[in-house]
Amino acid sequence: MNRFEYTRAGTVQEAVQALAADPAARFIAGGTNLVDLMKYNVERPGRLVDITRLPLDEIVQHAGGLRLGALVPNATVAYDPLVNERYPLLASALLAGASPQLRNAATTGGNLLQRTRCYYFYDEGTPCNKREPGSGCPAMTGVNRIHAILGASDTCIATHPSDMCVALAALDAVVQVEGPDGRRSIPFAEFHRLPGDEPQRDTTLQRGEIVLSVDLPDEDFSTHYTYLKLRDRLSYAFALVSVAAVLEMDGDTIRTARLALGGVAHKPWRNAEAEGRLQGKPATPETFREAADVILAEARPYAHNAFKVELARRAIVRGLSQAAAGTPQSQTDKRIA
Amino acid sequence: MAKPMLSESGSSAPPETIPVTLTVNGQERQLRVAPWTTLLDLLREELDLTGTKKGCDHGQCGACTVIVDGKRINSCLALAVQKDGAHVTTIEGLSTGSLHPVQAAFVEHDAFQCGYCTPGQIMSAVALIEEGRARSRDEIREHMSGNICRCGAYSNIVDAVEDVLKNKGSSFREAAE
Numbered sequence: 001m002n003r004f005e006y007t008r009a010g011t012v013q014e015a016v017q018a019l020a021a022d023p024a025a026r027f028i029a030g031g032t033n034l035v036d037l038m039k040y041n042v043e044r045p046g047r048l049v050d051i052t053r054l055p056l057d058e059i060v061q062h063a064g065g066l067r068l069g070a071l072v073p074n075a076t077v078a079y080d081p082l083v084n085e086r087y088p089l090l091a092s093a094l095l096a097g098a099s100p101q102l103r104n105a106a107t108t109g110g111n112l113l114q115r116t117r118c119y120y121f122y123d124e125g126t127p128c129n130k131r132e133p134g135s136g137c138p139a140m141t142g143v144n145r146i147h148a149i150l151g152a153s154d155t156c157i158a159t160h161p162s163d164m165c166v167a168l169a170a171l172d173a174v175v176q177v178e179g180p181d182g183r184r185s186i187p188f189a190e191f192h193r194l195p196g197d198e199p200q201r202d203t204t205l206q207r208g209e210i211v212l213s214v215d216l217p218d219e220d221f222s223t224h225y226t227y228l229k230l231r232d233r234l235s236y237a238f239a240l241v242s243v244a245a246v247l248e249m250d251g252d253t254i255r256t257a258r259l260a261l262g263g264v265a266h267k268p269w270r271n272a273e274a275e276g277r278l279q280g281k282p283a284t285p286e287t288f289r290e291a292a293d294v295i296l297a298e299a300r301p302y303a304h305n306a307f308k309v310e311l312a313r314r315a316i317v318r319g320l321s322q323a324a325a326g327t328p329q330s331q332t333d334k335r336i337a
Numbered sequence: 338m339a340k341p342m343l344s345e346s347g348s349s350a351p352p353e354t355i356p357v358t359l360t361v362n363g364q365e366r367q368l369r370v371a372p373w374t375t376l377l378d379l380l381r382e383e384l385d386l387t388g389t390k391k392g393c394d395h396g397q398c399g400a401c402t403v404i405v406d407g408k409r410i411n412s413c414l415a416l417a418v419q420k421d422g423a424h425v426t427t428i429e430g431l432s433t434g435s436l437h438p439v440q441a442a443f444v445e446h447d448a449f450q451c452g453y454c455t456p457g458q459i460m461s462a463v464a465l466i467e468e469g470r471a472r473s474r475d476e477i478r479e480h481m482s483g484n485i486c487r488c489g490a491y492s493n494i495v496d497a498v499e500d501v502l503k504n505k506g507s508s509f510r511e512a513a514e
């Protein structure tokens with residue numbers, strides 16, 4: 001790990017100022033991603049600004065819904081009674097991720113900003129456009145089994161590894177941030193970005209902005225939902241493909257559908273056309289397959305990840321079936337119903 | 338002279354050690370740590386508490402599991418300076434004279450082979466029981482999934498944890514006697 005200075009922020013303003021004052025400074029929350037990357041020399045901050053003492057560690061109800069403070073640990077969100085009552089999709093996605101130890105340390109804000117698990121990004125000895133813009137992307141011609149099939153660019157084919165974020169995308173959450181120029185709200189779909197020709201930028205957050213909270217809308221998402229995560233082992237592994245689905249049903253007919261995919265792109269993947277086509281249709285495998293076809297028509301696989309296209313197709317059909325039936329995937333009994 | 342580092346920003350002073358107070362296994366320790374010291378390295382290298390193991394050093398194995406302020410975490414990914422004021426329990430802090438019921442159950446069920454993962458497994462199991470969320474064997478497996486055992490002692494580990502969960506009342510009372 002590189003040598004760095006340490007500042008403990010007492011207020012949000014202090015934290016924002018500390019970052020503005022030192023171009024080499026970075027925020028640190030739970031540290032489960034940043035410390036890991038520092039051990040590999042992928043991140044080399046000159047100063048860490050510790051934000052764990054800021055008063056952003058509460059879950060509160062507000063007019064628009066539920067507000068998750070940026071410092072609330074992933075485990076606390078996952079077991080929160082209100083979250084489980086109204087947004088069980090989010091609780092399920094969190095419990096599908098990492099391990100109990102990591103979820104105790106990991107925070108809501110840190111989870112949003114965790115970086116890709118692309119092997120080349122982690123390996124200082126290889127080029128990587130995300131780590132060192134302009135150096136190249138060895139994943140394109142190398143081992144790309146875990147990489148993106150949707151929305152990639154010719155500079156980067158990495159995926160975003162978070163489970164939580166896939167659920168937040170399906171729930172249309174809003175991220176509240178504060179920076180040197182004040183506060184702003186970022187709709188979840190605009191928070192993460194596609195790599196384009198700036199793969200070093202994972203999000204639309206500006207330098208020096210701090211995440212204050214993630215706000216969940218005031219709607220009932222408790223009946224027809226599922227988080228289905230497919231991976232190489234049944235726990236403690238990142239998603240190859242995951243599906244977060246929330247439906248509103250009129251009997252057997254779909255009134256509205258929200259569907260986000262994880263493990264397939266540089267950000268949680270939504271497709272408005274596919275969701276639109278589900279509206280007013282009977283909840284049948286044929287309907288679900290049609291939606292999957294729309295989403296995967298633009299899929300562009302590489303040498304080792306073509307299996308993800310079929311895996312995603314089946315996961316979408318299975319996930320939508322689970323949501324429609326009101327039988328969400330269990331995160332302890334691993335059988336896929 | 339390390340004080341300015343704590344709240345002052347933008348200073349160009351070279352990194353130095355920072356005062357940190359930790360209560361480790363019930364004993365308060367006043368320490369000075371470099372900011373890049375992980376809690377794991379502090380425990381092992383400075384406090385000679387080598388029961389906590391370093392497996393991967395990257396959050397991937399659970400060998401370094403300790404309980405901080407009542408919650409199990411991977412000490413390899415925690416910076417010691419961030420834990421200023423915290424209460425830390427390590428494997429050395431579990432037994433009070435006789436073995437902790439979880440330790441006793443691991444012995445009884447032969448829940449290890451080489452033993453390298455065992456302190457982490459036991460700390461994780463102690464926290465699992467405290468959390469009270471796992472009941473079935475599936476749930477025990479899932480809630481223990483942050484602890485890898487290279488020797489594959491998993492089935493006996495689940496047996497040991499299940500035994501303590503089922504007989505929690507009696508064995509905890511016995512241990513207290």
Ligand SMILES: Cc1cc2nc3c(=O)[nH]c(=O)nc-3n(C[C@H](O)[C@H](O)[C@H](O)COP(=O)(O)OP(=O)(O)OC[C@H]3O[C@@H](n4cnc5c(N)ncnc54)[C@H](O)[C@@H]3O)c2cc1C
Pocket residue numbers: 026027028029030031032033034035036051070071074096097098099102105106107108109110111112113114161162163164209210211212236237238239395396397
């Ligand atoms: C072995 C392992 C397995 C894992 N498996 C999974 C998995 O299956 N699914 C999954 O979703 N995740 C998984 N994770 C990732 C884990 O969820 C993240 O590491 C964690 O959520 C990061 O949160 P943190 O608070 O520790 O962030 P930190 O490491 O403290 O910070 C991460 C980044 O966020 C920035 N940051 C933090 N808070 C803020 C804020 N409030 N405002 C602005 N910037 C901020 C930091 O500057 C840093 O760049 C795994 C991690 C490990 C080590």
Ligand code: SF4
Pocket residue numbers: 116118119120121127128129130131136137138139140147155156157158199
């Ligand atoms: S896919 Fe992205 S992160 Fe991976 S090597 Fe290529 S540029 Fe780097």
Ligand code: FES
Pocket residue numbers: 390391392393394395396397398399400401402411412413414
């Ligand atoms: S040493 Fe910490 S998880 Fe492996």
Ligand code: FES
Pocket residue numbers: 448449450451452453454455485486487488489490
């Ligand atoms: S007993 Fe050897 S690693 Fe678990």
